[in-house]
Amino acid sequence: MSELNHVPRRPLIAAFLSLCCGPLGQLYAGRGKRSVTLAVVTLVLMIVAAPIALWIPGGHVSFKLLMFAFACWPVFLIVDAFQCARKARQQRLHWYQRWWLYPLVFLAYLGPVSLISELRTAFIAQAFLIPAGSMHPTITPGDRILVNKLGSRDDAIDYGNVVVYYSKGPGSPQYVTRVVALEGDTIEIRDESVFVNGKQISEPYAAFDGDLPTYPNMVNMQPVVVPPRHFFALSDSRRRSMDSRMLGPVPIDYFQGVASRIFWSRPREINFSVSPENSQIGAIAWERVGMPIR
Numbered sequence: 001m002s003e004l005n006h007v008p009r010r011p012l013i014a015a016f017l018s019l020c021c022g023p024l025g026q027l028y029a030g031r032g033k034r035s036v037t038l039a040v041v042t043l044v045l046m047i048v049a050a051p052i053a054l055w056i057p058g059g060h061v062s063f064k065l066l067m068f069a070f071a072c073w074p075v076f077l078i079v080d081a082f083q084c085a086r087k088a089r090q091q092r093l094h095w096y097q098r099w100w101l102y103p104l105v106f107l108a109y110l111g112p113v114s115l116i117s118e119l120r121t122a123f124i125a126q127a128f129l130i131p132a133g134s135m136h137p138t139i140t141p142g143d144r145i146l147v148n149k150l151g152s153r154d155d156a157i158d159y160g161n162v163v164v165y166y167s168k169g170p171g172s173p174q175y176v177t178r179v180v181a182l183e184g185d186t187i188e189i190r191d192e193s194v195f196v197n198g199k200q201i202s203e204p205y206a207a208f209d210g211d212l213p214t215y216p217n218m219v220n221m222q223p224v225v226v227p228p229r230h231f232f233a234l235s236d237s238r239r240r241s242m243d244s245r246m247l248g249p250v251p252i253d254y255f256q257g258v259a260s261r262i263f264w265s266r267p268r269e270i271n272f273s274v275s276p277e278n279s280q281i282g283a284i285a286w287e288r289v290g291m292p293i294r
Contacts, residue, residue: 007093014085018077021106025081030088032096038077039109045073046116050125054148054260063261063290123149126257128164128176131268134241135176138162138205138293139259142268142281145176145293147257157182157231157252162259162293165233165250167242176259177243178205181232189221189245192238205294210239217245224249231255262291 009029018025023038049070056062130143139145139162147164148156157163157179164176181187181196188195192208195201212219218239226232230249235241244250265288269280 009085011085014081018081029084060290134235144264148260149257164256166254177233188223
């Protein structure tokens, strides 16, 4: 038999199933083809969302509109499932409307969702929460950034790019700093001014807040030649950071991606006199949401 006896469909259950597992609510409501179609659309949106977020033009406004559009999709699935269940109250049940089938569908749907999430994080874009102020004012504590992992390392590592890399190899803490010199360059620091190949570089992004540090190479550094397949990176907040002045040039193999955009921001005020973990989270900084990182 292709159909079962009639059992009323409850709209709230359909909405809850869509809240938990996308188009599962439509399946519960007897809209099998619609459920499959919406599941495919959801998976496609998961794939294209990150590249669009990385490259969308127009700055803050266009990015906020994009965020709103993607946020509306799960709301649409929930409302649509609710409406489908309301209309299906007088319909006979199909073969796939069995209670034991819904957990199986959930697990089957979870597989590609998890796979896409893993591949997206590994090869397209990864989100990071910034816990400290080493890149202030470009990136501040509480910012959430998107890191672009597309393209080759050689093309991505360029002068002025803000990059993410392992500090001491895979598995070590990851740092976000700015590339100032590439392989073969000679870099020198004189009274906190940076010279590359004998010429002082312009650094409108650099901040020198706080007392002069006493650690070696922080204020003055003898000329250093960047080795092959390495780059030299400095934080924007020069007096409150750990970068290539202490750690040395960074191997290209440690590179993880280019910081592309701030997609969310709730500034954190860190009280270092107590501990770096002691912080207060402020209100959403809407003016920073969608800001390209340059």
